[in-house]
Amino acid sequence: MLSEFDLIARYFTRPLRPGSAAALGVGDDCALLSPAPGHQLAISTDMLVEGRHFFAGADPALLGHKSLAVNLSDLAAMGARPLAFNLALALPSADEAWLEPFAQGLLALADSHGCDLIGGDTTKGPLNICITVFGEVPGEQALRRSAAKPGDEVWVSGTLGDARLALAALLGELTLDDASLAAAAPRLHAPAPRVALGLALRSVAHAAIDLSDGLAGDLGHILEQSGVGATIDVDALPAGPVLSCQRPELQRAYCLAGGDDYELCFTAAPAMRDAVLAAAQASGTPVRRIGAIEARPGLRLLDSAGRPCDIPLNSFDHFATP
């Protein structure tokens, strides 16, 4: 039986990368991290619980990837460059057949973003994965939720709704053919955080947020914290390629309130339109303009003909559902 210390040594202890912002990694009372002079440290924590954020028996390699991806997505939404992360893990048992692929999926994504695992905790308990990620952003350049201004245009990256569509199929809420499910499932299981776009949007965008709970609810946080409103053209929403084959009502519902998209929604002045497109091109990330920020509070949904849409929206709330 693998002990706690052996487990950490075998799967989660590696030398720091050359040039790492960490002066000390796994193995002491604390890790030591030094953001570059003039930079602030951006910090985010996400906790993933079995049966809540992922299915019992989920593929451990994909789970390792996703656990870090959702955290990197928060850094992306601040325009922060990933530096390092901490992993706290509660496990029912020290099962190496689970740990090895989990660590592999986790560390492969970490490596692709130059992000060092610098510490954490392991304990026995119901499966729970809690990652805290650290990034750096030059002073005053962070993309805050509170920075949207009336007149700004609202943008979204990539496509929306395929993750929710895959989840619906896996939950039996609807039926998808095998090829469609195979095409949509990676959006649910292995999201690609928009880190490069977030970095390219520094000094270009005003406000930004990552889409984890659904566009309407997440954009709502920007509106609330910026004290503004918005009008969105629901026909401009970039439905995912698999969702695009579904009926229009489902496309709208999943684009607006699907969740698990891990795209960025951001606002920028109309004068920055070319700069936004250049940032998108530089980062290899498609973006779509979907609406505008207005002084009048509230979120207004119109179709491309300008008619109000009445779409029932429920952003995800962990304590609202059984």
Add this chain to the structure above:
Amino acid sequence: MLSEFDLIARYFTRPLRPGSAAALGVGDDCALLSPAPGHQLAISTDMLVEGRHFFAGADPALLGHKSLAVNLSDLAAMGARPLAFNLALALPSADEAWLEPFAQGLLALADSHGCDLIGGDTTKGPLNICITVFGEVPGEQALRRSAAKPGDEVWVSGTLGDARLALAALLGELTLDDASLAAAAPRLHAPAPRVALGLALRSVAHAAIDLSDGLAGDLGHILEQSGVGATIDVDALPAGPVLSCQRPELQRAYCLAGGDDYELCFTAAPAMRDAVLAAAQASGTPVRRIGAIEARPGLRLLDSAGRPCDIPLNSFDHFATP
């Protein structure tokens, strides 16, 4: 029913303190933190699981205190000044009768250390409390486990073993009268992290660690990472006032391998003896000299007459016990 967002707003969102190192707290994709120029950020994570680190039904106010205290203890062991922390919380339900005292116990300790709650996550799930704490330490002054040198003296703060004694009584491993249990229990439920001592030991001590798993095992980490050994005088170990009334074998066992002490064990050159005592006095923390670091690897336990002691020691391992 309290929603996730209401829960965070009601119990875990407060304005940042004036002079906070945090530029942005709860409510955005990331928090933003700025350590002082020339300082490194010290980071530690502890995850506490119900039934593992605390009893089901544990007093929520004490649990809030202890959840942060064990993390602050890690900062103390690095000589780092607390700045801020993140809280990730999995809860079976949004029970306000639990949340209110939990937040109160947590934030009272945070306030007493000038430590801002700057972010985190809440979700539904088996009770799990994961805190990541941030402190700052001037460059190169962190007290690392790897810094012990042959010839150093070994010191320990406060007293040992009363937490383990209280746990033994609560588990029915032994019987304590009510007054003794009442006297020992606060060491188990409401540890006081040795932050002031840790700060005072900067530039005085070489290596340090906080005692969470038991002196023998935790000192063992210093020995291993420093590539040295040590001889400890077991009769010099400062047994807690309640443990001091128990039989000598139990005193030694609980002092050496009790766990949950949250005292500091540290090493310093003999020439620094007066400086150590001055640091102890300045921080109002008793310290005791218990042995010496030697080049020869291994941990040797002698009694005050210099006779080797054979004491069965099991440091705590989360995956070794059922």
